[in-house]
Amino acid sequence: MKLTDQEKREIVRYLEEGKDLPDKYRFLLFGEKREVELVWNGKTDEVSSVVLPFQVIEQIDEPRAETDTKLQMALFDVDARGRQLKGWTNKLIWGDNKLILSSLKNGPLRQEIEEQGGIKLIYIDPPFDVGADFSMDIEIGDETLIKEPGVLE
Numbered sequence: 001m002k003l004t005d006q007e008k009r010e011i012v013r014y015l016e017e018g019k020d021l022p023d024k025y026r027f028l029l030f031g032e033k034r035e036v037e038l039v040w041n042g043k044t045d046e047v048s049s050v051v052l053p054f055q056v057i058e059q060i061d062e063p064r065a066e067t068d069t070k071l072q073m074a075l076f077d078v079d080a081r082g083r084q085l086k087g088w089t090n091k092l093i094w095g096d097n098k099l100i101l102s103s104l105k106n107g108p109l110r111q112e113i114e115e116q117g118g119i120k121l122i123y124i125d126p127p128f129d130v131g132a133d134f135s136m137d138i139e140i141g142d143e144t145l146i147k148e149p150g151v152l153e
Contacts, residue, residue, distance in 0.1 A: 051107040
């Protein structure tokens with residue numbers, strides 16, 4: 001471990017002040033870990049309870065014309081704004097997984113979620129629209145199959 005005198009003084013200062021050491025000292029002090037980690041500019045572990053408002057882009061909560069609406073009226077009764085009275089049944093939320101989960105847990109929808117019996121399922125789709133090609137080769141026996149990217153990938 002090769003630290004300059006300046007780096008040593010800075011580390012001592014952080015420790016004396018009871019502050020966390022910056023990430024730049026992690027590899028200098030503890031060596032390189034041999035495991036996978038997602039790292040990008042601006043990444044921080046400090047975000048834990050950020051609450052962001054959900055921006056409604058499209059709301060689909062009307063019965064299809066060809067279905068029997070008599071059987072579904074309770075589900076599709078709406079208020080003056082045209083929103084379902086029964087509360088939400090499904091939502092497609094697009095954004096950063098960590099921030100969305102934090103907003104669901106700590107945000108203004110928390111009471112509504114609890115009144116509706118809680119969240120039954122959260123499906124987190126793998127990243128898409130990142131400019132990468134998510135195709136892959138799958139070998140089965142002597143054959144190689146190619147998984148092509150889907151529409152959203």
